[in-house]
Amino acid sequence: MTSLRDQIKLHEGLVYDRHAYGKGPGWDPELIVEKAAPLSAIEREGYDLLSDVELEIFYHKMLTIVEEAREVWQNLSISDIILAGDMSTAVFTPSGDLAVASTGIHFHALLNYAQSKFILKYYRDDPTVGLRDGDIFFFNNPLAGSTHAPDMFTAMPVFHEGELVAWAEVGGHQGDCGSVSPGGFNPYATSRFEEGFHMAGVKIGENFRIRKDMLDYLCGSVRNPFVFAVELRSRVATCLRMRDRILREVERRGPAAVSGGLRRLIDRSSELASDRLRQINDGVYRSILFNDTIGAEKGLVRIPVTVIKEGGEMTILVQGVSPPNGKGPVHATWHLVRASQAVYLFAYFFRGLMPNVGLFEPLTFLIEGPSVANSPEDVAHTEGTIISAAVVQSFHIIGSKMLFDSPFRENVSAPFSRNMVALVFYGSNLFGYRATGITSTGNGAGQGARFDGDGEHSTGFYWASMTDAGEVEEFDARYPFTIIARGLLGTDYHGFGMYRGGSALIEVSMAYPNPVVMTSWGTSDVISHNPGLFGGYWGPPNPRLTITKNDALKLMAEGALPELTHHSLAAERQLGGDYAFESSSVNPKEFEIGDVFLCDTGSGGGYGDVLERDPEAVMTDVREGMISADVASRVYRVVYNEETLRVDHAATEALRNEERQARIARGKRFDDFIGGWLAQKPKEHLLTYYGDWPDPRVPGYDKPFWGEHD
Amino acid sequence: MRVRITEYLDIDLEREFWCCNRCGGDLISAREPYKRGCLLHERDPREIHKPISDHPVFNYSFDPDWVRIIEFYCPHCGVMVENEYLPPGHPLTNDIQPDIDALKRKHAGGGAS
Ligand SMILES: [Zn+2]
Numbered sequence: 001m002t003s004l005r006d007q008i009k010l011h012e013g014l015v016y017d018r019h020a021y022g023k024g025p026g027w028d029p030e031l032i033v034e035k036a037a038p039l040s041a042i043e044r045e046g047y048d049l050l051s052d053v054e055l056e057i058f059y060h061k062m063l064t065i066v067e068e069a070r071e072v073w074q075n076l077s078i079s080d081i082i083l084a085g086d087m088s089t090a091v092f093t094p095s096g097d098l099a100v101a102s103t104g105i106h107f108h109a110l111l112n113y114a115q116s117k118f119i120l121k122y123y124r125d126d127p128t129v130g131l132r133d134g135d136i137f138f139f140n141n142p143l144a145g146s147t148h149a150p151d152m153f154t155a156m157p158v159f160h161e162g163e164l165v166a167w168a169e170v171g172g173h174q175g176d177c178g179s180v181s182p183g184g185f186n187p188y189a190t191s192r193f194e195e196g197f198h199m200a201g202v203k204i205g206e207n208f209r210i211r212k213d214m215l216d217y218l219c220g221s222v223r224n225p226f227v228f229a230v231e232l233r234s235r236v237a238t239c240l241r242m243r244d245r246i247l248r249e250v251e252r253r254g255p256a257a258v259s260g261g262l263r264r265l266i267d268r269s270s271e272l273a274s275d276r277l278r279q280i281n282d283g284v285y286r287s288i289l290f291n292d293t294i295g296a297e298k299g300l301v302r303i304p305v306t307v308i309k310e311g312g313e314m315t316i317l318v319q320g321v322s323p324p325n326g327k328g329p330v331h332a333t334w335h336l337v338r339a340s341q342a343v344y345l346f347a348y349f350f351r352g353l354m355p356n357v358g359l360f361e362p363l364t365f366l367i368e369g370p371s372v373a374n375s376p377e378d379v380a381h382t383e384g385t386i387i388s389a390a391v392v393q394s395f396h397i398i399g400s401k402m403l404f405d406s407p408f409r410e411n412v413s414a415p416f417s418r419n420m421v422a423l424v425f426y427g428s429n430l431f432g433y434r435a436t437g438i439t440s441t442g443n444g445a446g447q448g449a450r451f452d453g454d455g456e457h458s459t460g461f462y463w464a465s466m467t468d469a470g471e472v473e474e475f476d477a478r479y480p481f482t483i484i485a486r487g488l489l490g491t492d493y494h495g496f497g498m499y500r501g502g503s504a505l506i507e508v509s510m511a512y513p514n515p516v517v518m519t520s521w522g523t524s525d526v527i528s529h530n531p532g533l534f535g536g537y538w539g540p541p542n543p544r545l546t547i548t549k550n551d552a553l554k555l556m557a558e559g560a561l562p563e564l565t566h567h568s569l570a571a572e573r574q575l576g577g578d579y580a581f582e583s584s585s586v587n588p589k590e591f592e593i594g595d596v597f598l599c600d601t602g603s604g605g606g607y608g609d610v611l612e613r614d615p616e617a618v619m620t621d622v623r624e625g626m627i628s629a630d631v632a633s634r635v636y637r638v639v640y641n642e643e644t645l646r647v648d649h650a651a652t653e654a655l656r657n658e659e660r661q662a663r664i665a666r667g668k669r670f671d672d673f674i675g676g677w678l679a680q681k682p683k684e685h686l687l688t689y690y691g692d693w694p695d696p697r698v699p700g701y702d703k704p705f706w707g708e709h710d
Numbered sequence: 711m712r713v714r715i716t717e718y719l720d721i722d723l724e725r726e727f728w729c730c731n732r733c734g735g736d737l738i739s740a741r742e743p744y745k746r747g748c749l750l751h752e753r754d755p756r757e758i759h760k761p762i763s764d765h766p767v768f769n770y771s772f773d774p775d776w777v778r779i780i781e782f783y784c785p786h787c788g789v790m791v792e793n794e795y796l797p798p799g800h801p802l803t804n805d806i807q808p809d810i811d812a813l814k815r816k817h818a819g820g821g822a823s
Contacts, residue, residue: 287805532793581768664785669750681799
């Protein structure tokens with residue numbers, strides 16, 4: 001019997017199981033693609049020292065260590081993005097593999113290993129660097145294993161009587177990285193040399209202290225030196241707290257038991273992941289998304305995902321991807337695409353299992369390169385998360401289709417919103433120091449609809465399982481802008497379905513009390529990355545809106561500012577002034593005091609056929625302003641009294657049956673439909689960066705389904 | 711025996727056939743993409759997602775130059791089994807190809823789905 005995996009046909013001349021670039025100063029991609037390291041001497045010695053029960057207790061102890069560390073960091077930090085939870089704290093094995101992660105951003109923890117493994121291989125025995133107790137390392141280089149330059153990682157080895165027993169590591173987004181653009185995101189960057197400083201496993205401290213010269217170098221390279229210095233110190237303090245706690249466990253249980261125990265947690269996760277996979281139907285599953293920007297320009301880019309599930313293993317194939325364009329920062333790396341899948345895998349697919357690198361052991365990642373998903377060395381990288389998240393969204397859809405007929409149906413849902421328009425501000429705040437960063441209102445994304453209910457509104461940050469959108473008053477103090485309205489109301493601004501998607505948190509902010517520089521980046525201005533599931537409609541696109549020369553300040557002075565919502569601003573132009581609806585990706589621009597910005601991260605897709613939505617739930621949506629009367633009758637086909645919102649159930653059922661009959665009348669049989677459909681093609685100017693149409697890698701592809709090349 | 715694979719799709723294991731979960735009607739052989747057994751309809755996305763602002767492009771709806779909706783209906787009862795949002799003319803997605811032989815082995819002996 002041939003294996004399903006044997007059906008995969010990889011294109012010659014492209015790479016899949018490794019990066020599309022080679023070794024360089026501070027990075028070695030060969031190290032990054034390796035699975036968990038073989039047992040080291042101390043790991044082997046301690047592997048069986050703990051009984052199963054003791055291992056469970058040990059895991060919970062380690063979990064309290066990383067969770068406490070998370071709180072330590074958030075209490076010490078003054079960086080909004082860290083306070084909002086765009087961060088992770090984790091304990092790694094002596095060999096540098098992720099063993100225990102906090103509830104922060106799991107994919108950060110899955111990138112940090114690159115640093116420790118590089119240090120172990122190349123710096124530990126180098127007489128000019130070395131590895132000693134009290135050392136502090138720092139990295140943010142995307143080629144060395146980071147996401148993008150604003151994501152920064154700090155690591156400390158944990159030694160006990162001269163022996164390396166673990167690593168304490170933290171990772172999180174920083175407000176600035178010395179890029180050509182404030183905040184680090186520059187949609188117009190064409191190479192990585194415009195994206196700030198790139199450090200790869202640099203020793204920035206010794207003897208448990210940050211070196212003054214390194215601190216000055218880093219703070220002298222960014223626009224927010226005060227925040228950066230506080231931030232870096234809080235990271236080191238967090239690592240030190242983890243180190244203290246780990247050493248207490250070492251004293252209690254012995255160094256080998258701790259190191260071996262950490263390693264065994266990885267193997268345990270791996271076994272449980274395989275177990276779960278074996279309970280899921282074997283098969284080949286596919287999903288595809290397209291991006292609408294390369295940064296500075298609009299352009300169609302293709303990102304298809306195929307998952308082959310067989311027994312206790314799963315292969316994730318990203319093939320037929322648009323080639324790298326070198327014209328913008330929307331380029332991901334092999335490791336970023338892999339690590340990003342933790343967003344879906346850890347929170348949904350493998351929910352309940354210990355989140356560590358062991359969950360990745362039964363998985364094989366084949367990511368076509370060079371492409372926008374597995375990019376070459378010198379392209380710009382900062383918005384590579386757009387690509388890696390598009391793979392996550394497709395994986396989420398695929399996973400839901402795999403899990404429906406399994407014991408894990410409770411995890412079936414449409415994906416979390418990923419329609420980014422990220423506003424990045426730079427200016428002086430109320431305290432008088434310079435601040436820059438993304439507003440963490442982005443953490444209030446809408447959830448996709450679930451198999452048994454609507455998606456939750458404003459659930460959290462796409463990338464992390466536990467995040468906060470921040471307090472308005474604290475934002476006003478720390479950021480160089482002021483929030484004048486915040487709420488949920490985005491009428492008709494989510495995916496419709498039997499169960500509807502959750503709405504985004506919508507923020508209206510103003511340049512006040514100073515002018516600000518604002519740049520923005522994102523995707524999904526004319527398309528969407530928020531698919532629906534099983535016939536549910538998608539969450540809608542999310543372009544950028546700024547309102548200049550407006551009358552908001554005057555209205556506020558008069559006490560007459562009306563309630564501002566997404567719909568009242570975008571549809572009704574409730575404020576006077578100049579409305580700029582545009583692409584999410586705009587270069588830094590100065591804004592005057594009083595200028596207004598609309599920000600949200602989009603709403604989730606729906607689940608199931610709209611004609612199966614409970615008419616009373618449709619009325620609740622109307623009552624709450626989630627949908628208009630037009631959508632209630634035109635999309636959901638509910639007949640009701642517009643004043644009392646009382647449903648006429650018999651008339652509704654009749655109207656819905658009429659629509660079902662209309663579908664049967666207008667729907668075409670496959671063979672009658674497909675020729676006319678395939679004869680169409682997007683306008684030529686949309687395909688500049690696409691590659692060959694319709695398969696970027698297969699000239700003349702003419703099959704009715706994608707992914708069936710010879 | 712029928713196994714429910716998605717919200718709207720069953721597989722009749724004996725006959726190896728995709729069936730509609732709502733009305734029980736046959737779609738097509740389970741070794742074919744179920745979409746071949748559906749009725750298909752192409753939509754301008756703005757029919758469902760009405761533009762919210764009056765901007766010609768950036769209006770919080772989908773631009774039909776970039777994307778169209780294809781709806782897949784059960785030919786017997788008209789339920790919407792699935793949809794796709796694709797650039798005009800892009801090949802469709804064969805989204806679920808279950809290993810039918812493995813599925814039959816799993817259910818051999820008459821276990822409930
Ligand atoms: Zn039917």
